[in-house]
C-alpha cells in the first residue's frame with residue numbers, strides 16, 4: 001500500500017503537487033492520469049524519495065522510503081527506462097543492482113526471462129531499442145520481487161505485442177495481490193488495464209474512484225435511435241414529453257435520461273420500426289477530457305483555430321488530443 005498525506009511540492013513559485021492525499025491499494029491496477037505538467041512524475045519521484053516534498057508525507061507499507069531496509073524488495077519502479085548504464089550488458093546492469101540490494105544473482109536470469117530479454121542478455125543496453133529498454137527497466141523493477149510496483153508510462157515505445165504483454169503483466173501482478181500504480185497518456189490503454197483511477201490536474205486531486213464510476217460520473221450517457229419512420233418517432237417522443245436531438249447527418253435521434261428498454265417498448269407499442277436502439281457511453285478519453293478541461297496547462301490547436309486560453313472549457317474539437325503524435329504548445333515549462 002502507498003499512502004500520501006497532504007503531499008506538496010513547490011519549485012520556486014510553481015506548485016507542482018498541491019496537497020495530495022490518496023492511497024494506492026493492493027490487488028488492483030491503479031491508473032494515474034493527468035494532463036501534461038499535472039505533477040504525475042513529481043509525485044512518483046517523491047514516492048521513491050528522489051525528490052523531497054515541500055510538506056506532507058508518503059508512506060510505503062507504513063514507512064518512509066528511506067526507512068525501508070531493503071527498498072527494492074518492497075517497491076520496484078520504472079521511471080526512466082534510459083537510466084541504465086549503456087556500456088553494460090542487460091545481465092550486468094541487473095546483476096549490479098541485485099548485488100547492491102542483496103538479491104540473489106539467480107533472480108537476474110528469472111526476470112530477464114520474464115521480460116523476454118534472455119536472448120540479448122549479454123548485449124550492451126545502449127544498443128537496445130526503446131521497447132527493449134522499457135523491458136529492461138521493467139526487469140529491474142521486478143528484481144526484488146516487490147509487493148508494490150510503480151510504472152511511469154510503461155508502454156512508451158512498445159509494439160502492440162509488447163503493449164499486450166505489459167497489460168497482462170500488470171493485471172497478473174495485481175491478481176497476485178500486489179499494489180500496481182501506473183501512469184500513462186494512452187487513455188484507451190488505461191481503460192483496458194486499470195481498475196481504479198487517480199486523476200490529478202495542476203497538482204490537485206480531481207478524482208479517486210473506480211474506472212466504472214469515473215466514466216459514469218464524467219460522461220454523458222444517452223440512447224441513439226434510428227428509424228425509417230423518423231418523423232413518426234419524433235412525434236411520439238414529443239407527445240410523451242421525451243426530449244430528442246436529431247443528428248442532421250446520420251438521421252439518428254439521441255435521447256438523454258430514458259432507458260433503452262423503455263424507448264424500445266414505446267416504439268413497439270406504436271408499431272414503429274427501429275433500425276438502431278443503442279445505449280451510448282463516452283469513452284474514458286472523453287470522460288477524462290471533460291473532467292480535466294479546466295486544468296489543462298498545455299493546449300494543442302487545430303490549424304487556424306483560435307487559441308483557447310488556460311482554463312477555458314475545452315470541447316472535444318478543440319481539446320488537447322491525447323497520445324502519440326500530438327503537437328503541444330508548452331505554456332510555462334520547466
Ligand SMILES: Nc1ncnc2c1ncn2[C@@H]1O[C@H](COP(=O)(O)OP(=O)(O)OP(=O)(O)O)[C@@H](O)[C@H]1O
Nearest residue numbers: 011016034035036037038039040041042043333334
Ligand atoms: N525540477 C523542476 N524544476 C522546476 N519545475 C519543475 C521541475 N520538475 C517539474 N517541474 C514543473 O512541475 C510541474 C509538474 O511537472 P511533472 O513533470 O511532475 O508533470 P507530469 O504530470 O509528469 O507531466 P508530463 O505528463 O508532461 O510528464 C510542471 O509545471 C513542471 O514544469
